[in-house]
Amino acid sequence: MPPPSSETILVERPRLLDRRRLRRLLVLLLVLGAVLVLLAPLTATDQADSLGAPQLVDRSQIRILTTVAMFVVMASAWNLVGGLTGYSSFGNVAFFGLGAYTCAVAVDAHRLHLPMAAAIALAPLVPAAFAALVGLPLLRLRGHYFAIATLGTAVAVGEVVKNVDYLGGATGLFPPILHRADLLFLYLMVGAALLAVLVSRLILRSRFGYGLIAIRENEEAAGVIGVNTTMYKVGAFAVAAALTGLAGGLFALWNSFINQELGFSLDFNIQMILMAVLGGAGTLFGPVLGAIVLELLIQNLAGRSDVAVYAQIGLGLLLAVTVIFVPRGIVAFFGGGSRLSVAHLRRSLRETGV
């Protein structure tokens, strides 16, 4: 008879606060927090007043929330092309501007004079069509060339818009002011943000998404295994354009003023990239996190002239530090994959340094 086997069955003793439970708790808290933040502005309505509810959020804060939501859309959209597909576009603001101008022209009494809903519906379509059109030649470029070509495209489109009177020329366009519509625009923008995250999630878990990631990792190999790289790239580009254009359209209607400087703002351009990278390019929530954190930071620092220049220097340093030490973004710390430690930082440096 063989000796009794000394198998010991290891049973994991369930602890109250193990890693997984902790993570789930954190996510739950975050979701609850988000819901509260999103519902709080409702206390500013007349109905809430009549119920005696205290106003938790003022107009200025509603404005800030709307701007944050706008950047969530733009950062998530950029992430599709820059993060997932690995084509870092430095010209996505072109889509923002195109969407903004589409909406502005659509509602303008002297131009198309369409109802607002129709204008909003058009806002993603024009940029998407443009992206499909220019994407075909542009996406044949790689790396630096693609980055600067997209930047050039954004600048060029902005210039064209400035020279065409129908598009407002140098003056810009003035969509009519909607009074008492702060909350409407807030929730429209938040809706767009939710849409952007939803679309990102759908893509991430689909064949399309895997194809994009394959293109990022090794485009030639992806082509070899049967991924239609051109279609996939242009598709991602068009989806990103549509989302960014939607944000632009809503912005134009909300701001009631759009000109070349606002619509094709190089500030917005670089900010959406920063947010995606800081948060974690290629992930689902990275851009969301990056957008929230960075935009709140920018808004909090705004207005103080003594701080302004140093804030820019600080931003530059933050960029340098992020890129050198934390290239995978903040979200990497939540994934449990890496922890903020000296060893991790040293490893980062060794991977990318000379």
Next chain:
Amino acid sequence: MQLFVQQVVLGLLIGGVYVAVAIGFSLVWGILNIVNLAHGALVIVGAYLTWLLFARARIDPFAALPIVAVALFAFGYALQRALINRVIRAPLFFTLLLTFGVNLVIVNALLVIFKSDFRSVTPSYSGSGFGVAGVQVPYIRLGALGVAVAVAAGVGGLLNRTRTGAAIQAVGADREAARLVGIDLRHVYALTFAVAAACAGVAGGLITTIQAITPTAGEPYTLQAFVVVVLGGLGRVGATVVGGLVFGLVETLGQTMVPGLGAGWANAIAFAILVLVLIVRPQGLMGRVA
């Protein structure tokens, strides 16, 4: 006809400035594979240095150029060694973001030091020039073209006729092989960037005689440098010279000689050309096919 010749002359002269700006940019891109978004900022640092020397020490701007070159050389070396070397092998947009961050820091540091006032260097001989058959050739611009060509020749000579240059080219061609042969990569990278920074500084010195400067005035030059390098082709100094002169010509002539197309379309034209070249002939006018 006279107008056309005048425009051609002007185009070539401003092309000289573009060459000076683009040489350093081309070097960094070609050897380090880094598109330096802080290049314009380095140019403006050079411009401010030249202005300082002129305003405080009465040094003629052209005479100040060597001093500026040395100063920017040192600065560039330190910058590369301390910072940029750390992300050489990272995905490309990290280097773009890093140089963008460096750009932010430099420009805003200049804003703190110099405020946003416009400065200009107007030496006693500014505005004078000579005329040939009614076509004016201003001395300062001619001098700028001369310096630009000299700088290009200098860099070309460095790369092709010296050991250091050979090391730089080796590193650019095949990093690992260069390392195997015993070349100190960190040092060579830093040296390359330093030379590029020196060129940028000299370009800045030239610019300050032609236009008024302010800390943010460097931004357009980075973009223009990119267009010039793409136009001419990456890799050879001669290509950058051609690219710069052609760009100056196209910009000036396009702005002024095409009926119906005003100067308001200048940027749009520049980028249309850029994108066109990238798509149709990505190696540029003189570059080698990869």
Next chain:
Amino acid sequence: MMGGTTRFTGVVSLAAVLVLACGGAAGGGTAATTTGEDLVIGAPMSLTGSQSKEGALARQGYDMWLQWINQQGGINVKGVKHKVQLKYEDDTSKADISAQLAQKLITEEKAQFLLGPYGSATTASDAVVAEKNSIPMVEGNGAAQAIFNQGYKYVFGVLSPANVYLSGVLDMAATLRPKPATVAMLAADDNFSQEVAKAVVDYAPSKGFQVVYSDKYPNGSTNLSGLVANAKARNPDIVLNSGHLQEAIAIHKAAKDLKLDAKLSAYSVGPSTPDFIVALGKDANYVFDGSQWTPQVKSTASFYLSSQDYVAAYKKQFNTQDDPDYHVAESTAACLALQKAIENSGSLKPDKVRDALAALNVSTFFGQIRFDSRGINTFKPMVVEQIQDGKHHTVWPANVADATPQYPTPSWSGR
């Protein structure tokens, strides 16, 4: 008894009246005014960024009025004086940030009124916020007409609109002998500059001028020699530029380089700032500019300081030998308009003040302040300045001028 009470009441009343009268006489009227709550006015301003130079000037204008009004004890609203708190926020010259800060000033910093920012795009964005919040905004630094064509009710501009910026120069040129015949117009492609340029092109023929060249360049360009060469080829007698300081300097340098000998050069922005003279030295002489106001302008000040006193007060407050530039003056004028409207309406309620602004008609050191139905001041004319021997002189219209125009400009080789 009735009689006794009445007399007693009468005596008491008489005594009370006497006491009040004495108190009033002795206090010089101040005993009749009380001090109310501070009035908060918000001002989003380009303190840093691309417009920081002009923003700093605008701020000086606001601060000059602030110091003066608080020295007076504050704005008098029906006998109650309210000291003014002026809250600035730096919009870093960005229109979207400016709008956010305007809202913040209203909502969180409790600004009851707004003073305008610098620049047309920022003013346009802030105007929207003012309208949405039904808060009057008075501005002196955004001259683009488009803002005032939108039918806003709460936005008022004290400065002359963009389209008259260079018409004064053309009016003056029409009187000079030998009369210039041709005009070249170079304009930046931004909103304001384009409005100025379009107005010139439309107005010039009516004065007997022919526009032989008109082109625009990207805002902030520095390589303008091509354009100047083009202009030169058409032999213009008058060279006009509407743009910004850096471009004015670049164009003037190019004109010298290329030997463009115009009989008259006028730039809309640039020559009025000291930087222009510093950058160009002697080359800056003979250059004209259209100005909203100059220190020499003879105006009647129905309240606040006269032009002369204003200049003196400016030099004292900011410890400088430079005259105040028109950006300073137009900003102060905006404050004056707001102050007068509040006083006229006898109220701090936004709607009442808004109505008082619409009905305002007052003369100040800056000129007449009165708004047309769109909200902009079409009642004050522009003046023309010229740099003569390194100094600014007002040369047009004749009734406010302190010097005559030096015309024609000598050729470059002749200087």
